[in-house]
Amino acid sequence: MKRAYRLEGLCCANCAAKMEHAISKLDGVSAVNISFMTTRMTLETEDGRMDEVISGAERIIKKIEPDVVLKRI
Numbered sequence: 001m002k003r004a005y006r007l008e009g010l011c012c013a014n015c016a017a018k019m020e021h022a023i024s025k026l027d028g029v030s031a032v033n034i035s036f037m038t039t040r041m042t043l044e045t046e047d048g049r050m051d052e053v054i055s056g057a058e059r060i061i062k063k064i065e066p067d068v069v070l071k072r073i
Contacts, residue, residue: 002044007061008069010039015065019057022064026056040073 010016013036020034020041028049034041045053054070061068 001047001050002042003050004073005041005043006071006073007034007039007041008071009067010036010065012036012065018064019061022060023053023057026053026060028053032057041070 007016016034016036020032023029023032023034023041023043028046029043030046031044032041041057043050043053043057058070061070
């Protein structure tokens with residue numbers, strides 16, 4: 001399953017790289033790409049695990065950049 005999200009408030013390319021690296025290690029993640037330039041995250045997960053992965057991704061994002069809001073495109 002593949003979905004795209006907007007990372008509103010993302011203000012650091014280094015933070016985007018840290019987020020991408022940490023999210024890629026979550027169980028169920030097949031692929032993740034975070035573009036600082038477009039503030040877009042593309043997330044691909046195993047079937048039926050999207051909600052679980054999104055919860056983990058939101059925790060990681062808030063830990064690295066607390067002001068970022070994750071919105072589905």
